[in-house]
Every structure is written in structure tokens, then in C-alpha cells.
Amino acid sequence: MASSEVARHLKRENIRSLTMSGHVGFESLPDQLVNRSIQQGFCFNILCVGETGIGKSTLIDTLFNTNFEDYESSHFCPNVKLKAQTYELQESNVQLKLTIVNTVGFGDQINKEESYQPIVDYIDAQFEAYLQEELKIKRSLFTYHDSRIHVCLYFISPTGHSLKTLDLLTMKNLDSKVNIIPVIAKADTVSKTELQKFKIKLMSELVSNGVQIYQFPTDDDTIAKVNAAMNGQLPFAVVGSMDEVKVGNKMVKARQYPWGVVQVENENHCDFVKLREMLICTNMEDLREQTHTRHYELYRRCKLEEMGFTDVGPENKPVSLQETYEAKRHEFHGERQRKEEEMKQMFVQRVKEKEAILKEAERELQAKFEHLKRLHQEERMKLEEKRKLLEEEIIAFSKKKATSEIFHSQSFLATGSNLRKDKDRKNSNFL
Amino acid sequence: MDPLRRSPSPCLSSRPSSPSTPPCEMLGPVGIEAVLDQLKIKVMKMGFEFNIMVVGQSGLGKSTMVNTLFKSKVWKSNPPGLGVPTPQTLQLHSVTHVIEEKGVKLKLTVTDTPGFGDQINNDNCWDPILGYINEQYERYLQEEILITRQRHIPDTRVHCCVYFVPPTGHCLRPLDIEFLQRLCRTVNVVPVIARADSLTMEEREAFRRRIQQNLRTHCIDVYPQMCFDEDINDKILNSKLRERIPFAVVGADQEHLVNGRCVLGRKTKWGIIEVENMAHCEFPLLRDLLIRSHLQDLKDITHNVHYENYRVIRLNESHLLPRGPGWVNLAPASPGQLTTPRTFKACRGAHDDSDDEF
Numbered sequence: 001m002a003s004s005e006v007a008r009h010l011k012r013e014n015i016r017s018l019t020m021s022g023h024v025g026f027e028s029l030p031d032q033l034v035n036r037s038i039q040q041g042f043c044f045n046i047l048c049v050g051e052t053g054i055g056k057s058t059l060i061d062t063l064f065n066t067n068f069e070d071y072e073s074s075h076f077c078p079n080v081k082l083k084a085q086t087y088e089l090q091e092s093n094v095q096l097k098l099t100i101v102n103t104v105g106f107g108d109q110i111n112k113e114e115s116y117q118p119i120v121d122y123i124d125a126q127f128e129a130y131l132q133e134e135l136k137i138k139r140s141l142f143t144y145h146d147s148r149i150h151v152c153l154y155f156i157s158p159t160g161h162s163l164k165t166l167d168l169l170t171m172k173n174l175d176s177k178v179n180i181i182p183v184i185a186k187a188d189t190v191s192k193t194e195l196q197k198f199k200i201k202l203m204s205e206l207v208s209n210g211v212q213i214y215q216f217p218t219d220d221d222t223i224a225k226v227n228a229a230m231n232g233q234l235p236f237a238v239v240g241s242m243d244e245v246k247v248g249n250k251m252v253k254a255r256q257y258p259w260g261v262v263q264v265e266n267e268n269h270c271d272f273v274k275l276r277e278m279l280i281c282t283n284m285e286d287l288r289e290q291t292h293t294r295h296y297e298l299y300r301r302c303k304l305e306e307m308g309f310t311d312v313g314p315e316n317k318p319v320s321l322q323e324t325y326e327a328k329r330h331e332f333h334g335e336r337q338r339k340e341e342e343m344k345q346m347f348v349q350r351v352k353e354k355e356a357i358l359k360e361a362e363r364e365l366q367a368k369f370e371h372l373k374r375l376h377q378e379e380r381m382k383l384e385e386k387r388k389l390l391e392e393e394i395i396a397f398s399k400k401k402a403t404s405e406i407f408h409s410q411s412f413l414a415t416g417s418n419l420r421k422d423k424d425r426k427n428s429n430f431l
Numbered sequence: 432m433d434p435l436r437r438s439p440s441p442c443l444s445s446r447p448s449s450p451s452t453p454p455c456e457m458l459g460p461v462g463i464e465a466v467l468d469q470l471k472i473k474v475m476k477m478g479f480e481f482n483i484m485v486v487g488q489s490g491l492g493k494s495t496m497v498n499t500l501f502k503s504k505v506w507k508s509n510p511p512g513l514g515v516p517t518p519q520t521l522q523l524h525s526v527t528h529v530i531e532e533k534g535v536k537l538k539l540t541v542t543d544t545p546g547f548g549d550q551i552n553n554d555n556c557w558d559p560i561l562g563y564i565n566e567q568y569e570r571y572l573q574e575e576i577l578i579t580r581q582r583h584i585p586d587t588r589v590h591c592c593v594y595f596v597p598p599t600g601h602c603l604r605p606l607d608i609e610f611l612q613r614l615c616r617t618v619n620v621v622p623v624i625a626r627a628d629s630l631t632m633e634e635r636e637a638f639r640r641r642i643q644q645n646l647r648t649h650c651i652d653v654y655p656q657m658c659f660d661e662d663i664n665d666k667i668l669n670s671k672l673r674e675r676i677p678f679a680v681v682g683a684d685q686e687h688l689v690n691g692r693c694v695l696g697r698k699t700k701w702g703i704i705e706v707e708n709m710a711h712c713e714f715p716l717l718r719d720l721l722i723r724s725h726l727q728d729l730k731d732i733t734h735n736v737h738y739e740n741y742r743v744i745r746l747n748e749s750h751l752l753p754r755g756p757g758w759v760n761l762a763p764a765s766p767g768q769l770t771t772p773r774t775f776k777a778c779r780g781a782h783d784d785s786d787d788e789f
Contacts, residue, residue: 017530024532026535027535028723029474029479030474034470039661063461064461065458066458088455089457091457092464138743142735222472284463284466285473
């Protein structure tokens with residue numbers, strides 16, 4: 001199928017096919033590319049959406065055969081938050097930078113209206129970051145840590161009946177932004193017969209509501225058959241467990257109940273192995289490619305159109321991104337200059353006002369000062385007058401005293417000298 | 432050359448494992464390495480593209496070399512003196528083929544430059560070539576900045592330019608030096624000594640040393656560039672290559688019988704020069720470099736370094752260059768706004784492009 005497409009494409013371009021007379025050696029090209037990818041390392045981001053306690057962390061632990069984190073999330077978060085953690089895994093020579101994003105508090109609130117919005121915002125934020133990097137003038141895309149979500153594992157509660165409204169709503173909002181793979185969590189609580197009916201019910205609900213979940217690709221012959229078969233088994237009913245139980249003479253990952261042991265890697269018990277196969281071993285590259293070429297391009301197109309860029313101008317002439325960008329830049333620059341002018345004017349105005357107020361205050365103060373000075377002067381004059389009066393009185397009084405002294409001494413001369421001496425002495429004491 | 436040798440990747444720092452990305456131990460196989468097979472399937476389906484340009488004076492054996500490299504009649508060879516007039520000006524002539532080997536499809540585009548250096552006055556004879564290379568970058572850039580992009584942007588950018596140095600035996604000529612200086616900043620250049628069968632082994636070595644010295648004196652950084660060596664393995668490998676560059680090559684597209692074997696070679700009265708014999712010429716080295724081991728690397732450097740440099744210059748000077756239909760004359764904004772400096776450092780390279788003209 002693919003080769004005929006290529007042939008048709010080539011014919012259109014009038015390109016000849018050449019036959020070589022010997023061995024050239026470029027069949028090592030895929031190996032060269034693979035070696036380069038190994039050096040660069042791979043990056044894979046999984047988003048797990050599901051209610052608290054539904055088994056998201058356990059499933060991821062089981063999928064990647066590690067113990068990532070230990071603690072349980074609380075049920076009392078006021079709104080949904082997304083928690084991302086990055087790990088580096090290595091298997092033989094392949095390095096994988098794995099990012100797990102968990103929704104904390106999903107489905108816990110009493111009012112669940114705002115549950116899906118933080119998830120959509122997070123996915124958009126990752127696209128935005130990549131778009132920003134891509135639009136930069138000096139960019140480094142090859143060292144950029146790609147944080148765009150490649151796959152969303154949606155955990156459905158094993159009620160056995162149908163999808164919850166919250167599930168439908170969330171998936172409907174996410175299906176155009178990310179590859180969704182729905183899984184039935186805690187599948188050991190659903191019996192086999194119920195499981196079949198449940199799966200059929202779920203898929204028909206998804207289809208009738210127009211939710212587009214990720215379909216495993218069937219265009220490559222080598223994996224088409226497997227993928228097509230798996231497409232019919234969606235959603236996978238999974239059980240996660242890192243505990244080991246002895247079954248027969250081997251230790252296997254399982255959950256032990258009084259009535260039996262549910263083995264995680266037993267295909268009769270649950271679809272865990274299928275999920276691992278599909279997610280990691282067969283389609284990881286396709287998931288990344290779909291994210292980049294479909295979801296990211298869609299986001300990019302919407303975002304750029306929103307900003308006013310188009311490919312085709314008003315008269316159907318092609319408009320280059322550059323021109324629109326320049327026009328916008330010019331516009332923004334004009335806007336900025338205008339605002340600057342405005343602000344300058346306002347500033348000058350304010351300064352003037354303030355100056356006027358200050359001048360007023362100064363004048364008032366001056367007037368007060370004058371007034372006080374005058375008062376002070378008046379007081380002083382009054383005091384001066386009083387002092388003069390007092391001085392005059394003192395002079396008058398001393399004069400009077402002097403005359404009375406003279407009079408007194410004359411009267412003593414008439415009476416006797418002893419008395420005079422005493423009195424003189426007394427008087428001299430008084431004088 | 433071992434075809435499975437690790438191909439060095441350009442300009443990539445090994446990803447730092449910050450404290451927030453702890454390495455985790457897996458308790459058993461998960462199947463992550465299956466992603467390599469997935470990758471292989473994907474690229475086999477997509478096919479590969481490779482664009483190569485050969486530059487040199489006429490009669491140096493460029494067309495024959497291309498035919499020998501890809502073991503097919505890429506060009507219908509036109510030997511001189513058969514009524515084909517030498518072009519009066521430099522023309523660029525591209526041809527595209529699809530070749531397949533063991534399931535791997537390669538879309539090969541070869542650009543020839545007949546007339547280069549053939550005129551009396553060869554001033555600015557590199558301008559058409561630079562123009563062509565930049566045109567390919569421009570085409571890619573225009574595709575990349577569209578709103579609705581194609582899934583796979585067709586890559587017509589020149590990945591490698593093979594420069595044929597005439598076997599004078601002395602040193603690089605002024606024309607060579609001028610050309611190499613300008614081109615090594617825009618594209619990966621691999622210089623080769625053409626028609627090396629006119630030089631003896633000693634003469635070859637002396638010529639090679641002198642050319643290397645010339646390149647060093649004039650700061651011409653040919654492929655593989657030293658600044659893009661990733662780690663110690665690459666350094667060792669590439670240093671070995673750098674010692675032998677420029678390769679002394681001989682091209683031949685006719686087969687002759689030697690000791691019962693059919694080999695590609697040139698038959699002369701004094702012997703048969705076997706093209707693939709390392710004792711006779713270094714064609715196998717060139718072929719291995721270009722095809723078997725460094726093809727991906729050539730493409731990577733073109734995409735990550737040369738194209739990015741072009742893009743930076745282009746986006747910075749966008750208000751000066753004329754554009755297609757519907758272009759609105761926007762007066763450049765007053766100074767003081769968005770002063771992005773004209774001189775900049777190429778990514779990891781010490782190339783100063785301040786006086787480049789496009």
C-alpha cells in the first residue's frame with residue numbers, strides 16, 4: 001500500500017527510478033538514523049486521568065516494572081491539579097525519559113464542573129511551550145525537552161454499567177488534543193461475562209457521542225493484523241499490582257484474594273499484557289508521531305489563526321507569515337508608542353497638579369508665619385509698655401523711700417544718740 | 432568502515448539528568464527497546480532523501496564520480512570534445528532519482544555546476560551556487576512557517592557539497608580558497624583531490640598536507656567540523672578522517688577484468704587503476720563517508736546548524752528583503768525597537784557571518 005503511494009507520488013514528480021549495478025551501501029541508513037536516535041534518547045509523556053484511588057499509580061508502576069512513588073493522594077483537594085514527574089529509564093542501550101502526569105483530585109469535588117478544565121489547560125500549555133520554542137528566532141529544538149503529552153490513559157470505573165457523565169464530558173474535551181486510550185481499572189471486580197457486555201456498552205457509548213479515541217494504526221503490514229485485533233478489544237480491562245505471589249513454582253505479580261489469585265500477566269485474567277504490548281512495544285513511536293503531526297499541528301493552526309495569521313490574504317493572494325508578523329509588529333509598536341505618549345502626558349499633568357498643591361500649601365504657611373510674627377510683635381510691644389510702667393513705679397517708689405528715710409532720721413536726731421546709734425545700726429542694716 | 436558504527440549527532444549535548452529526573456531501576460524487561468524497531472519500520476516506510484552538489488571545473492570528473500558513487504548512470508556522461516559547448520555562464524543542473532537497496536528507498540538529488548571556474552573572469556562565480564543553496568533553505572523555511580503545514584516537508588536543501596580540487600600538486604588556488612571560505616559557512620563541504628591518478632603516492636601526500644595547511648591558514652572548516660564532535664568516540668573517529676581529507680579520488684564507470692574479477696577502473700597503457708582498491712585511490716573512503724556512515728550526520732548538521740543559521744538571519748532581516756505577491760511595504764520601525772544584533776554566533780561554531788550577503 002505504501003509503496004504504490006510512493007510510486008504514484010514519484011510519477012507525479014517525474015522522477016526516474018534508477019537501477020544500480022552494484023552494492024552502494026546505503027542500506028545502513030536506517031541504522032544510522034536509529035543510532036542517532038539512541039544517542040539523542042527518547043522521550044515519552046503519559047497522562048493518567050481517573051478518580052483518586054482507581055489505581056493509576058499502581059498501573060504505571062506495573063507497566064514499567066518499577067516503584068515510582070509511594071504515597072497515596074488525598075481525597076480532599078479543592079480542585080483538580082496536575083502533578084508531573086519525570087524519570088529516566090534505561091533498557092539495554094535505549095534511554096527513555098518518561099514523564100508521568102497524574103490528575104490529583106479528579107472526581108473528588110462535590111461540584112465537578114471544573115474538573116476537566118485544568119487538564120485541557122495543561123495539555124495546551126505544553127503545546128504552547130513547544131510552539132513558543134519553535135517560533136523563536138534562535139531556537140534549539142533538538143535539545144528541547146518535549147513535554148507534550150503523547151498518550152492519555154483514561155481510567156474508567158468498573159461499575160459494569162456504562163460511562164459516567166464526567167467521563168464522557170472529559171473525554172469529549174480531550175479527544176482532539178491528545179491520543180486517548182480508555183482502560184477499565186480494577187478489572188478484577190468485574191466478572192468475565194459482565195466484562196464483555198461492559199466493553200460493548202462503553203464502546204457504543206463512545207461512538208454514539210462522537211468521542212474519538214486512539215486507534216492503533218493498521219497501515220503497515222507487519223503490525224496491521226495485531227493492531228486491528230487489539231482495536232476490537234478496546235477498552236482494555238487491566239489490573240495493576242507490584243506485589244509478588246507464588247503461583248505454581250514461580251513468583252508472579254498478582255493480587256491475592258481469599259478466593260483466588262488474580263495474575264497480572266495472565267491473559268486470561270486481564271488485558272494488562274495487551275496494554276503493555278500496544279502502548280510500549282508496538283505503538284510508542286506512532287503515538288509520538290500522531291501527537292506531533294496531528295494534535296500539535298491542529299493546536300498550532302488554531303493558535304496562529306487566532307492571532308490573526310492566515311496563509312491566504314483577502315484577495316486570495318498568498319500571505320506570508322512574515323508579512324502578517326511584520327504588520328502585527330508595526331501595529332504593536334504604534335500601540336506602544338501611543339501608550340508611552342499617553343503615560344508621559346499623564347505624568348506631566350500629575351506633576352503640574354502636585355506642584356500647584358505644594359505652592360498653595362507654601363503660601364498658606366507663609367501667611368501663617370506672617371500672622372504669628374505680627375502677633376508676637378504686638379505682644380512684645382505690650383510687654384515693653386508694661387515694663388516701662390513698672391520701671392517708673394519703681395523709681396517713684398524708691399524716691400518715696402528715700403524721702404521717708406530722711407524724714408525718719410531727722411526725727412531720731414531729736415530723741416537721743418543711743419537710740420540713734422541702735423537705730424542707725426538698724427537702719428544701716430536696712431539700707 | 433563498519434556500517435553499524437555509531438553515527439555522531441551534531442550539536443547535541445547529552446541530556447542532563449537534573450535532580451528532578453532521577454534514574455530509575457527497572458525490575459525486569461519492559462519492552463522499551465522495541466521502540467527502535469518501530470522507528471526502523473517508520474523510516475523505511477517514509478524513505479530517505481539526500482541532496483548532493485558537486486562543484487569543480489569542467490573536466491575534473493565530477494559526473495563520472497557521481498556515477499561511480501551510486502553505481503548507476505546518474506548523468507549521461509558527456510566526454511569533452513564531442514560537440515558539447517562549454518556553458519558561458521555558470522548553470523546549475525539538478526537531477527533526481529530514486530534508488531532502492533534492500534528495501535531502503537533513497538531519493539537522491541544531484542546538482543551539477545557546469546561552467547564553474549571556466550570563464551576568463553571568475554569573479555563572484557560562487558554567487559549562483561550560494562544563491563541556489565539559500566533558495567533551498569528559503570523554500571524549506573516558507574514551508575515551515577505556513578499555517579497549514581504538510582505532514583512531511585520535502586527536503587531539497589543541499590546536504591553535502593563535494594568540491595573537486597584540480598591535481599596541480601602545489602596548493603589551493605585563490606579561486607578554491609575564496610569558494611571554500613564562503614561555502615563552508617553555509618553548507619557541509621567535502622573537498623576531494625580529483626583525477627588523483629595523475630599524482631604519485633608521495634606527491635599525493637605532499638599535496639594533501641599542503642591543502643590541509645591552506646585550509647587551516649584560511650580558517651576553512653570542512654566536514655567533519657571539529658566543533659560538532661559529540662564525545663570522545665566521535666573525536667577519535669573524525670580525527671582519523673580529518674587526517675585523510677581531502678581524499679584523493681579517481682572515478683570510473685567502466686568495468687574491466689583484473690585477475691578474473693570484474694572491477695570498476697580506468698584502463699591505461701601502463702595499468703588498470705582500480706577505483707575500489709585502497710592502494711590505488713581513496714574512493715572507498717569517500718563513499719563510506721558520504722553514504723555508509725555519515726549520511727545521517729550530514730543531514731543533521733544541515734538541518735540543525737546551517738538551516739538554523741539561515742533562519743536566524745532571515746527572520747532578523749525580514750523587513751529588508753523583498754517578498755512575493757501581496758507584500759506590503761512596511762517601513763522599518765524607528766530605531767530603539769527590537770534591536771536584534773546583526774552579528775551573532777552560529778550555533779556552537781565560531782563563524783562570523785556579519786558580512787555575508789544573500
